[in-house]
Amino acid sequence: MSPAGLSSDAELLSVDVPEAIAAALRTTEPARQLLLGAAAPAALQAAGAGVRPRSVRFLAEIVRRGGIEVAARLAEPMPAPEQTEVVRPWLVVAHGDDRVFADWLDAVAAIIDARLSRP
Numbered sequence: 572m573s574p575a576g577l578s579s580d581a582e583l584l585s586v587d588v589p590e591a592i593a594a595a596l597r598t599t600e601p602a603r604q605l606l607l608g609a610a611a612p613a614a615l616q617a618a619g620a621g622v623r624p625r626s627v628r629f630l631a632e633i634v635r636r637g638g639i640e641v642a643a644r645l646a647e648p649m650p651a652p653e654q655t656e657v658v659r660p661w662l663v664v665a666h667g668d669d670r671v672f673a674d675w676l677d678a679v680a681a682i683i684d685a686r687l688s689r690p
């Protein structure tokens with residue numbers, strides 16, 4: 572089943588996010604495919620590691636200003652090692668339009684934020 576058709580947290584947690592990112596970036600509509608296929612699973616997996624929305628937004632800003640390659644070379648792109656373990660594979664497979672990837676990171680942050688703020 573494609574990530575866009577998944578509904579439960581367990582199904583979303585099973586998605587190979589780096590592969591979903593790589594597949595989306597090979598399409599003619601990478602921004603749309605990133606949102607449909609990788610944002611929700613990435614947010615769930617990141618939130619499970621304790622990643623905060625502001626950390627993902629900060630990383631998005633690094634991507635916007637310096638590019639994906641600069642972000643990928645950061646020793647610790649997230650505040651804690653277990654958070655970096657989740658996020659680093661995203662940076663390794665990401666390529667192409669820095670703005671598209673930064674916008675995707677913002678979408679991931681928004682999903683984490685929405686999940687944290689629900690009762």
